[in-house]
Structures are given as C-alpha cells and as structure tokens.
Amino acid sequence: MELVYAVCVGFMSACGIFLMLRGHTFTLVIGLTLLSYAVNLFLFASGGLTIGAPTVLSSSENYADPLPQALVLTAIVIGFAMTAFAVILAMRGRADLGSDHVDGIEPFDPLAEEKS
Amino acid sequence: MSLFDHLVIFPVLIPFFVAVALLFPSLSNSLSKQRVVSISANILMVVVAFSLLFKVEAQGIQVYALGDWSAPFGIVLVADLFSVLMVCLSAILGLAVILYASAGEDKTGAFFHPLIMFQLMGINGAFLTGDVFNLFVFFEVLLIASYSLMIHGGGKQRIQANIHYVFLNLIGSSLFLFALGTLYGTLGTLNFADMADRIPLLSNNELLIAKSGALLLLAVFGLKAAMLPLHFWLPKAYSATSTSVAALFAIMTKVGIYSIWRVHGVMFGDQAGELANIALPWLWPIALLTIIAGAIAVLASKSLRVLCSNLVIVSVGTLLVTISLNTVQATSAGIYYLLHSTVACAAMFLLAGLIQQLRGQAEDRFVTARAMPQAGILGFIFVLLAIGLIGMPPLSGFVGKALILQSITKASEAMWVFPIVLGGGLIALIALSRAGTSLFWRTNGENTSTLKGHPLQYLAIGLLVVILPLMVIFGGTVSDYTQLAAEQLKAGLSLQQLNEVAK
Numbered sequence: 074m075e076l077v078y079a080v081c082v083g084f085m086s087a088c089g090i091f092l093m094l095r096g097h098t099f100t101l102v103i104g105l106t107l108l109s110y111a112v113n114l115f116l117f118a119s120g121g122l123t124i125g126a127p128t129v130l131s132s133s134e135n136y137a138d139p140l141p142q143a144l145v146l147t148a149i150v151i152g153f154a155m156t157a158f159a160v161i162l163a164m165r166g167r168a169d170l171g172s173d174h175v176d177g178i179e180p181f182d183p184l185a186e187e188k189s
Numbered sequence: 190m191s192l193f194d195h196l197v198i199f200p201v202l203i204p205f206f207v208a209v210a211l212l213f214p215s216l217s218n219s220l221s222k223q224r225v226v227s228i229s230a231n232i233l234m235v236v237v238a239f240s241l242l243f244k245v246e247a248q249g250i251q252v253y254a255l256g257d258w259s260a261p262f263g264i265v266l267v268a269d270l271f272s273v274l275m276v277c278l279s280a281i282l283g284l285a286v287i288l289y290a291s292a293g294e295d296k297t298g299a300f301f302h303p304l305i306m307f308q309l310m311g312i313n314g315a316f317l318t319g320d321v322f323n324l325f326v327f328f329e330v331l332l333i334a335s336y337s338l339m340i341h342g343g344g345k346q347r348i349q350a351n352i353h354y355v356f357l358n359l360i361g362s363s364l365f366l367f368a369l370g371t372l373y374g375t376l377g378t379l380n381f382a383d384m385a386d387r388i389p390l391l392s393n394n395e396l397l398i399a400k401s402g403a404l405l406l407l408a409v410f411g412l413k414a415a416m417l418p419l420h421f422w423l424p425k426a427y428s429a430t431s432t433s434v435a436a437l438f439a440i441m442t443k444v445g446i447y448s449i450w451r452v453h454g455v456m457f458g459d460q461a462g463e464l465a466n467i468a469l470p471w472l473w474p475i476a477l478l479t480i481i482a483g484a485i486a487v488l489a490s491k492s493l494r495v496l497c498s499n500l501v502i503v504s505v506g507t508l509l510v511t512i513s514l515n516t517v518q519a520t521s522a523g524i525y526y527l528l529h530s531t532v533a534c535a536a537m538f539l540l541a542g543l544i545q546q547l548r549g550q551a552e553d554r555f556v557t558a559r560a561m562p563q564a565g566i567l568g569f570i571f572v573l574l575a576i577g578l579i580g581m582p583p584l585s586g587f588v589g590k591a592l593i594l595q596s597i598t599k600a601s602e603a604m605w606v607f608p609i610v611l612g613g614g615l616i617a618l619i620a621l622s623r624a625g626t627s628l629f630w631r632t633n634g635e636n637t638s639t640l641k642g643h644p645l646q647y648l649a650i651g652l653l654v655v656i657l658p659l660m661v662i663f664g665g666t667v668s669d670y671t672q673l674a675a676e677q678l679k680a681g682l683s684l685q686q687l688n689e690v691a692k
Contacts, residue, residue: 075315098352107381119370141373144322146364148346150328155359158336162355164349165340169348175356177349 078118087112087185098163098173105159109152115144196244197253197268199237200276200313203230208306215622217300223290227302231284234309238280242273246670250682252691253317260687261380265319267687270674271524274672275316275447278528279440281656282535283309285649289539290433292643294446297342304341306335308437315444319687321372324448325365328413332358336442338434339426352427353422361412364405371402371469381456384688389462396463403457407449407468412446415481415505424486427498432542435494439535440499443527446508454520455681464469472513473586479506480609484616493624494555497534500578502618503613504530510606511593520675522592525668529660533577536653543650544628547640555624560632562640568629570654575621577657580614585660590614592668 077082085107092104120138127136170177207230216222245251250269254260268276287305295301309329318324336358340351357416373379376387391399408419415423423442427435453468461467485501490496507530511523541553544567551558561567573584580586590610597603660667 082416093356098356101356105356105363108360108363112363116366116373121374140379141370144369144373147322147326149316150327151362153334153360155329158333159271159355159359162336162340162352166352169345176353177345189569 074124078114078122080117082111082114085114090169096174096176097151098175101175102159102163106156109148109156113145113148113152116148117141118142135155193244195253196237196241197251197266197317198255199240200234200280200317200440201266201310203234203237204306204310204313207627208303210311211303211306217303218342220267220296223302224287224295224451227287227306228284228291230306231280231287231309234280235284235322238273238277241268242277245270245273250677250690252687254691255572259537259691260319260500260684261378261383265380265687265691266317266321267381268317269318269677269682270670271447271678272316273525273672274475274528274670275443276313279309279312279316280576281652282437282440282531285535285652286437288652289436289542289649292645292649294342294431294433294542296338300337301341302337304334305437307331308338308485312440312444315582316447319382321369321384321452322379325362325369327677328365328444329362330430331441331444332362335434335438338437339430340398341422341434341662342431346429347431350425352421354426357412357422361409365409368402368409371398371405375399375402380687381451382682382684384429385456385460385681386684388457388464389460391463399656400464400467403453403464403467404471406452407471410445410448410452411475412445414442414449414509415479415502416445416509417475417506418481420479420482420502420505420518422503424495424498427538428492428494432539432545435498435542436535436538439501439531439538440503443483443508443531445559446505446527449509450512450520450523450678454515455678458515458679458681460681462653466515467515469515472509474618476509476513477507477508477605477609479503482612483496487620488614490624493544493555493628494538496620496624497537497541498616501530502535503617504534506649507590507610507613508594510610511596514596514602516596516598517672517675518598519593520679521668521671522589522596524671524674525592525660526589527586528667528671529577529589529657532653533574533586536570536650536657537574537578539646539650539653540567542568543646547638547642549638549640553628555627557627557631557633559634559638561628562636563642564629564636565611567642568625570650571625571629573654573657575625579617579621581618584657586657588661588664588668591682 087110089104092100120141123137167173171176204439211223217652245268253266255264290597300312308331311327336355338346375398376384378384412419457464459465480503483499483506486499490499508527545553548561577584577586580590597606
C-alpha cells in the first residue's frame with residue numbers, strides 16, 4: 074500500500090509542477106490545485122498509514138494518528154480559500170491585462186509563425 | 190486568572206476582533222468611523238505590545254497554553270524577548286501605516302482597514318507562535334490579507350505584480366506543507382521546543398529525511414524573506430503596490446528572517462546533534478550574494494520606490510549574514526539592525542509615496558521636472574533617512590552596521606563581510622545622493638502646484654523617522670536588550686522548561 078500511495082502522491086505533484094511551469098494563469102491554477110491535493114495526501118500519510126484502526130484514542134491498542142488528520146483538514150480549508158482567490162485573480166488579470174499569460178503579454182514565439 | 194495573564198494572546202486577538210467589527214455595516218459604511226476605530230485599536234496594540242515587553246523583561250519568557258492544554262499536545266504561544274520585540278515593531282509600524290493611509294489612500298479601494306488588521310494579526314501570530322503548524326496558519330493569514338492589500342486601488346501594474354506574488358507564495362505554501370509533513374513524519378511533533386529536543390535523538394535512517402525537510406523549510410522562508418535566487422518578485426511587488434501597503438510590507442520579509450532564525454539558527458542550531466547548523470553552508474554564500482545582487486539593483490533603479498525595494502533586499506542579505514555568523518554577538522547585532530532597517534525602509538517607502546503624490550506626472554522617477562511643493566521639509570526627511578539607510582553616523586544605521594562588523598571574530602569571515610557590507614553602504618550612498626539630486630535639485634521651473642501633504646502623512650513619517658535618533662540616544666539600553674534577547678534565543682528552550690514556565 075505504501076508504494077502505491079507514494080507513487081500516487083509523486084505522480085500528482087509531478088503533474089502539478091509540470092502544469093505550473095506553463096506560463097498561463099489557467100494551467101497555473103489547475104497545477105496548484107493538483108499540487109495541493111498531493112500535499113494533502115502527503116500530510117495525511119505523515120503519521121504512518123494504518124488500516125482498520127479507529128481514528129482517535131479508544132480502548133483498542135491500535136489507533137490512527139489523529140494529528141495529521143487535523144492538519145489535513147486545516148490545509149484543505151486554507152487551500153480552498155487560496156484557490157478561490159487565485160481563480161478570481163486570474164480572471165481579473167485576464168480582463169485587465171488582455172492576456173492570460175502571467176507576464177501580461179505573450180512572449181515572442183518563433184515557432185508560431187512557421188506553423189501558420 | 191486576571192486579564193493581565195492573558196496578555197500574550199492580545200496582540201493576536203485585538204486585530205482579529207477589530208477587523209471583524211470593522212466589517213459590520215455600522216462601521217463599514219463610514220470611512221471616518223473606520224479610521225477612528227482602527228487608529229485607536231492600533232494605539233491600544235502599541236500599549237499592549239510594550240506592556241508585554243516589560244512583563245517579559247521582568248518575569249522571563251511567557252508561555253500561553255490555549256485552553257490550558259499543555260505542550261506538546263495543545264497549542265502554545267511563546268513570548269520571549271525577541272518575539273515580543275518584533276510584536277512591538279509591528280505595532281508601531283502598523284500605527285504609522287494606518288495614520289498615513291487615513292490621509293486619503295484608504296479611499297481608493299474597499300476594506301482597507303479590516304485587511305490591515307488581519308495582516309497585523311497574521312504578523313503578530315507568526316512572531317508569537319510556539320509550533321510550526323501554527324506558523325504556517327499565521328503565514329497564510331498574513332499572506333491572504335497581503336494578496337488583497339497589494340491590489341488595493343487596482344490598476345494594471347498592481348494586478349500584474351500581484352499575479353506573480355500570489356502564485357509564487359501559493360507554491361511556497363505547498364512546499365511549506367511538504368516540509369511540515371516530512372518533519373512530522375520523522376520527529377512526531379510540531380512544537381518548536383519538542384522538535385528541538387528530539388532532533389539530536391534521530392536515528393541514522395531518519396536523518397536524511399529530516400534534513401531534506403529542514404532545507405525545504407529554508408527555501409520556503411527564503412522566498413518570504415527574498416533571499417538570493419528567490420528575490421525577483423520583490424522589487425516589482427513593492428514598487429507597484431500602494432504606499433502604505435509597501436511600508437507595511439517592510440516587515441513581511443523580516444517575518445521570513447525571523448523564522449529562519451528560529452528554525453535554522455536555533456532548532457537546527459548548535460544543539461541539533463548530527464544535524465547541527467545544516468543550513469549554514471547554504472546561508473553564508475547566499476547572504477553575501479544577496480547583498481551584491483541587491484546593491485547592483487540599487488544602482489540600476491530608476492525611481493525612488495524601486496530603489497527602496499532594492500535596499501530592502503540589501504538589508505535582508507545583511508541580516509542573513511548575521512544569522513550565518515552564528516554567534517550570540519552577531520545575533521544581537523542582527524536584531525538591532527533588523528529594527529533599524531525595518532523602520533528606515535518603511536519610512537522611506539512612505540516618503541517616496543508622498544514625493545510621488547506631490548510631484549505630479551513625474552511621480553518618484555529620477556527625471557527632471559518642476560520643483561515640488563514643500564521641497565524643504567521633504568528634502569530634510571530624505572537626507573535623514575538616507576543617512577540611516579546608508580549607515581553613516583550619527584543615526585542608527587551606523588550603530589547597527591558597526592555592531593555587525595564588530596561581532597566578527599574570524600579573519601576568514603571578516604575578509605568577505607567587511608568589503609561586501611561596506612561596499613553595499615558605498616553603493617547606497619552613491620545611489621541615494623544621485624536620487625536626492627535629481628528629485629530635489631535638478632528642476633526646470635518654479636513650483637506652481639498647490640498640492641500639499643496631509644498633516645497625518647507627515648505625522649506618520651515623523652513617527653518612524655524619530656525612532657532612528659532615539660535608537661542611538663538610547664543605544665545602550667537597546668543593545669543591552671538585544672544582547673539578552675540573543676542569549677535567550679541561542680540558549681533555546683526545551684519542552685520541560687516550556688511546561689514549567691506555563692505553570
């Protein structure tokens with residue numbers, strides 16, 4: 074299970090980082106969302122993965138570490154608010170700057186002319 | 190328990206409640222009421238911050254366990270000499286910024302006062318918090334307030350600078366969480382004191398993981414502090430935003446510096462066993478290169494606000510040098526310089542805003558224009574601040590730099606720090622005298638405008654400027670205090686001590 078989990082988190086962060094390296098606000102927002110999902114899963118696993126154990130202390134010997142769950146909850150709320158802000162900012166930027174490139178203008182692309 | 194026992198949490202609670210109150214219709218409809226409330230709340234914060242400072246000085250470290258849950262299970266706020274000093278600094282800065290903005294800048298957009306309050310809450314919280322996760326939470330509070338403050342007033346340039354600023358910081362926040370997860374996975378705790386206790390006990394196969402977590406944190410704090418490869422956002426962001434916000438942001442980079450000090454200077458400091466001082470080999474060259482990069486950018490600046498933003502980078506580099514020197518003397522000198530540079534840079538931002546407002550179309554760019562109104566008083570303040578920022582006697586910049594240079598004991602360190610820090614000062618001298626000449630003397634025509642600075646604006650700038658000579662006159666008191674603060678910081682705090690104080 075650990076291996077599958079680790080590969081999932083790694084793949085998701087890789088996708089997020091790839092998307093964020095594109096220069097447009099839309100892909101940037103999608104990339105950030107993916108990265109924040111990966112972060113949440115990563116935090117969740119930081120207390121160790123347990124199966125079939127109660128979430129908080131109980132009479133049984135085995136229990137899942139409750140702290141990472143509290144951390145993830147906080148991180149989800151904060152991440153949600155930040156994504157909402159980023160989306161609004163991206164829309165405002167698109168409207169005010171007339172381009173959704175992060176620098177406000179499309180950089181010169183020599184390949185674009187060859188294609189057309 | 191009397192109210193006085195809860196003093197530690199007041200710097201976080203006051204701005205929070207005031208911000209919420211300001212959002213209610215009876216206050217949010219009237220700007221004049223908002224101004225009165227937020228100025229008086231800030232005066233109250235200055236009073237609270239200083240009474241907390243005297244309390245900590247008299248009774249030692251104050252620990253406030255929220256809900257009386259003891260560490261490491263509960264959340265604690267820790268007020269020691271250093272953190273409380275930073276809270277005082279942010280209170281004074283907040284007061285000056287709100288006074289300046291009340292002269293009219295708060296009219297240009299909505300919710301200025303509540304946002305400033307949330308920002309101050311985040312800053313104070315970040316200074317007082319006793320565990321890393323709450324450091325993250327307070328970072329987010331101050332960041333989301335700063336995202337909105339930065340586009341206060343709107344305009345193409347601000348939106349564009351804000352897009353870079355917001356997305357960079359969002360990536361920084363994600364990395365912060367990765368680092369936290371890594372550290373929690375190996376140490377099993379997030380409380381500063383408890384983490385410091387457990388770091389030396391790490392087993393060999395956990396060392397590398399903890400090390401990567403710690404260095405990831407360095408990158409995150411470095412982004413906030415604007416250290417070398419991560420500083421490119423700063424000049425654009427600080428020079429595009431509105432004046433009062435830029436002045437408040439002067440303390441934001443210091444929040445990053447403060448966190449590096451706490452985490453990499455102390456937690457992963459001398460007592461960290463195998464992981465002792467892991468950040469220092471990185472910090473040392475980065476610090477020196479930051480000063481050089483900042484100084485080059487200072488020379489190339491075309492307007493006063495850009496110049497001032499680049500001076501912030503130089504001061505960040507200087508502070509990083511004091512962190513990487515890693516002695517009590519250097520830490521003490523660093524804390525002194527931190528106070529000075531924050532106040533001086535903030536005052537210079539406010540002055541630049543006023544000049545921009547009075548010079549009409551030429552704004553604060555270094556071009557020939559008509560003489561500006563009230564040039565006499567503005568020029569006088571400019572000279573005072575320039576002396577402070579360059580580090581010439583008799584103002585506190587000189588004392589700060591002298592203390593830093595004095596704290597160096599090894600020739601191998603002096604060889605690098607002396608020429609670079611003093612060279613940075615020389616470059617600031619050249620750039621600022623060129624700036625002053627072109628702003629005040631190189632004029633083509635008499636002053637015809639009837640524009641005038643608002644008395645509140647002068648009051649705000651005066652409040653900050655007067656601190657610089659005061660820090661020299663009471664230099665002995667201040668440096669004794671920073672010495673004690675540095676000793677306390679470097680001694681560290683174990684979980685046992687923390688819980689004893691909490692009782």
